[in-house]
Each structure stands twice: as structure tokens, then as C-alpha cells.
Ligand SMILES: *[C@@H]1O[C@H](CO)[C@@H](O)[C@H](O)[C@H]1NC(C)=O
Ligand SMILES: *[C@@H]1O[C@H](CO)[C@@H](O)[C@H](O)[C@H]1NC(C)=O
Ligand SMILES: *[C@@H]1O[C@H](CO)[C@@H](O)[C@H](O)[C@H]1NC(C)=O
């Protein structure tokens with residue numbers, strides 16, 4: 001899930017990241033003997049479960065909190081902030097979630113700062129309207145373990161209240177990245193923070209990998225500290241692209257062009273930064289990229305043409321007014337539409353490569369408000385280009401914090 005306070009906050013975020021910063025992997029200088037004694041930690045793989053509601057939405061797995069450990073499941077989210085999960089302080093508002101009881105943990109420390117976060121992409125495929133995805137939090141510290149790797153005194157947030165939109169979640173929380181505005185420590189961002197930073201300090205290689213498979217395929221997993229090469233092989237190898245300078249904690253790659261069914265256009269040949277977000281199911285593009293950009297004299301007939309992504313798929317894909325930002329088309333016609341979207345990137349060796357979303361992803365299922373209309377995968381969101389599960393589930397992805405790069409292998 002991607003958190004955004006508004007366009008001003010985004011601009012502030014970009015401005016504050018303009019100066020490249022050094023990643024501090026160790027919080028203090030260890031004496032030489034200690035460094036020699038320090039052993040490497042082996043990578044650990046945790047199984048992920050697909051939250052599926054007509055379409056693949058999010059993938060979640062287990063973390064173990066406190067002493068003795070209580071297991072909560074969280075979405076491993078590269079696009080949100082901090083580690084937060086339902087607690088017994090949330091009571092009835094979190095009655096569908098497993099709740100962590102801090103009274104049962106001997107290592108729990110209540111920091112006691114209260115705050116709230118609002119997400120700009122939701123758990124489902126529908127867009128966020130107002131503050132309908134909002135969590136109320138209380139800060140704390142406790143031991144957090146993933147697999148057999150354990151990080152003592154890790155900053156976390158107990159969910160003490162949540163909006164009803166979260167009720168359907170089969171998981172208790174979110175392991176996100178660090179949020180710069182709120183200075184909340186997390187762990188899945190492009191800077192080592194929180195749980196992940198603690199494990200890296202203990203000698204774990206500074207990367208993680210995601211295998212986010214569709215429900216029908218199964219076997220989704222997160223490998224912390226390594227790459228599970230059994231998930232891709234033969235002609236499929238990892239292609240790495242560097243994060244652009246100044247991308248801060250956000251997983252972003254620069255893209256020179258988008259192709260729709262092999263075609264491009266003036267609008268789609270623009271350079272854009274694309275955010276990769278494992279916690280969002282849909283794709284977000286600015287309205288002009290998604291839908292309504294009209295460019296004069298693009299074609300031989302010298303008439304103005306719509307030339308954005310949907311215009312190249314079908315003129316019948318139109319905004320679905322009950323849910324601002326979404327688009328739809330009659331379900332009866334959607335399965336026959338070719339809608340292959342390739343986003344071009346540049347590999348570390350300078351060669352171009354595409355990440356491709358197949359036509360089968362175009363439909364994310366019928367709208368509840370009108371089941372004859374099927375929602376299409378791109379939501380309009382001005383100021384942001386962001387890809388989530390509909391792309392990531394077609395690749396094995398490596399999120400290399402230490403190397404400041406991302407790797408992809410087709411699966
Ligand atoms: C939390 O744990 C304490 C200590 O075991 C117990 O007294 C309390 O009832 C628990 N709270 C809930 C809501 O389960
Ligand atoms: C964790 O388990 C893996 C095997 O799954 C093993 O290779 C590794 O050494 C273990 N790490 C620790 C810290 O016990
Ligand atoms: C993880 O999933 C694999 C199958 O994909 C299974 O063999 C293994 O037992 C699972 N591990 C755990 C800890 O559930």
C-alpha cells in the first residue's frame with residue numbers, strides 16, 4: 001500500500017531526497033575483534049499467502065512478536081510505512097484480526113506516542129476515498145522475528161483503531177518501509193531500517209526477494225537476505241536496474257517509454273519514474289498517461305487523437321463515476337481485448353528491457369456497484385506512476401538495498 005499525504009508531501013519527499021545519502025548499515029563502529037567474530041546470517045524464506053478476492057490483492061506471511069513469541073501475519077509491503085499490526089488495544093474494531101497482547105510479552109516496551117496513518121492505495125482494488133483506509137497507532141518496541149532470525153528491541157506500532165475497510169483483511173498488519181515524513185522505522189524500503197536493518201547489522205546480506213505468485217500457482221514466498229534461484233532457471237535470468245540517484249527510501253526505476261500492444265505514442269514516450277509497490281494490487285498512472293491525453297497531429301490523418309494507455313486498448317474503457325479514479329468496460333467484452341502493457345527500463349549494462357503485464361490482467365473483476373461493468377487495472381492518480389501486484393506476480397523480484405538496484409526474472 002502506498003501512503004501519500006497529498007501532492008505537496010510528495011514534492012517535499014522528492015526535494016528532501018535530492019541529495020544522495022550514505023546508507024548507515026551499522027549503528028556503531030564495532031571493535032576489530034568483534035567484526036572478525038561476527039558471523040554471516042543465512043537467508044531465511046517465509047511462505048506467503050495470497051489474499052484473493054476475485055483477483056490477487058496482496059501477499060502476507062508470519063512475523064513473531066515478543067517473548068514468548070506471538071505470531072501475527074503481515075503484508076510485506078515495499079510501498080508503505082513502518083511495521084504495524086492489530087493489538088488487543090484495538091478490541092472490537094479489529095475483531096476479525098489476530099491481536100497481539102503486549103501484556104503477555106516480557107520484552108515489550110511501550111513508547112506511547114500515538115499517531116495515525118492514511119493510505120492512498122487500499123487493500124482492495126478500489127481507490128481510496130477520503131480517509132477510508134486509516135489506522136490509529138501507538139508506538140512501542142519489542143523483539144521481532146522472521147523465520148529463525150530475530151531482532152531485539154525493534155520499533156513497531158500497535159494498531160489501536162482502524163476504519164472498517166480493514167475488516168476484511170485476513171492478516172493483522174503491514175511490514176512496510178520507513179516513512180520519511182513521520183520518521184517511523186520500517187524495513188522493506190530501499191534504505192535499511194527497522195527489522196531489516198537490525199538483521200543486516202547482525203550480518204544478513206542487505207537484500208530481499210519476492211516471489212508473488214497468482215493464487216492458482218501458489219507457493220509465494222519472501223526470502224530475506226538472499227535469492228531463491230530455484231524459482232527461475234534456464235533462459236530466465238535476473239536483469240538488474242539501478243535505482244536513480246536521490247530515490248531515497250522509495251523503490252523507483254526510471255522508464256523511458258511504455259508500449260501498449262507493441263505500440264507507443266508521444267505521451268507514452270515520456271520519461272517517468274515508476275514506483276514498485278508490493279502492497280498495491282492495481283497500477284496508478286496520472287490521468288494523462290492512463291486515459292485522456294489528446295495529442296494533435298499524431299497520425300497521418302492530422303486529426304487530434306487520444307493516445308494514452310486506455311485509448312490504445314479500447315475507446316470503450318471509460319471512467320466509472322461511482323468510484324473516482326477507476327475505469328471500467330462491459331464485462332462481456334473485456335476478455336477479448338488485447339491489452340499487453342510493456343514498461344521499458346534500462347539495465348545496469350545499458351541495455352533496454354521490458355517488464356510486461358499480460359492482457360489477462362486487464363480485468364480486475366466486476367464493480368460491486370454495477371456487476372455488468374468490469375474494473376480495468378489502471379487507476380488514474382495524478383502525480384504518481386506506480387506498479388503493484390499485477391506486474392510483480394509475473395516476475396521473481398530482487399530488492400537489493402545494499403546494491404541500490406532491483407532485479408527481475410520472468411517466471
Ligand atoms: C492480555 O494478556 C493479559 C495477561 O495474560 C490478560 O490478563 C488479558 O486478559 C489479555 N487481554 C486480552 C484482550 O486477551
Ligand atoms: C535458520 O535456518 C536455516 C535453515 O532454514 C539455517 O541455514 C540457518 O543457519 C538458521 N539460522 C540461524 C540463525 O539459526
Ligand atoms: C512452505 O511451503 C512449502 C510448499 O510450497 C512447504 O513444503 C513448506 O512446508 C512450507 N513451510 C512452512 C513453514 O509452512
Ligand SMILES: *[C@@H]1O[C@H](CO)[C@@H](O)[C@H](O)[C@H]1NC(C)=O
Pocket residue numbers: 259261262263342344352353354
Ligand atoms: C519492448 O517491447 C516493445 C513492444 O512490444 C518492443 O518493440 C521492444 O523491442 C521491446 N524491447 C526489448 C528490449 O525487448
